[in-house]
Amino acid sequence: MEKYEDTQSREIAVSQIYEAKTIGDIIIIIKEAFPTWIIGVADRYSDNFNMLNENWESICKMCKVSKKKVMIVNPIDILSDKQTCIRRVSEILTRVGYSVRTIKEMYICNKCSLAVPCNQLEELILLKYPNYIKKFNICCSS
Ligand SMILES: [Zn+2]
Secondary structure: OHHHOOOHHHHHHHHHHHHOOOHHHHHHHHHHHOOOOEEEEEOOEOHHHHHHHHHHHHHHHHHOOOOOOEEEEOOOOOOOOOOHHHHHHHHHHHHOOOEEEEOOOEEEOOOOOOEEEOHHHHHHHHHHOOOOOOOOOHHHOO
16 A cells, blocks of 8 residues: 555645646546556446446536546555545546546456446445346356
């Protein structure tokens, strides 16, 4: 976890992100400041879990932005007071329309390239949506 701790150059990177003009610029700054953080991106969640796409849509509506991508990242320590920069970066991404998920929660299906929940999260989703009927795209079933 130490690799995501705050440094002076990361403080500067965050302030540059606030001034960035395009999302492409934001991503470049993030990759420079936290080279190992972003693992991959997907266009959306697998259609098997469309409720995740709908939740994401409602967050974007609240932020008055369009949906961008699902971003799979390495986990950060959300309770650490030494990782405030990366936490702000994650919040900024959410506010511009990304859905930021850790590799512990989601992976990218190697056949359809969409985001799929890991088993543990899938169980939680099934608890939260008791009427949800599991009908998998073959490609996304584990
Ligand atoms: Zn798939």
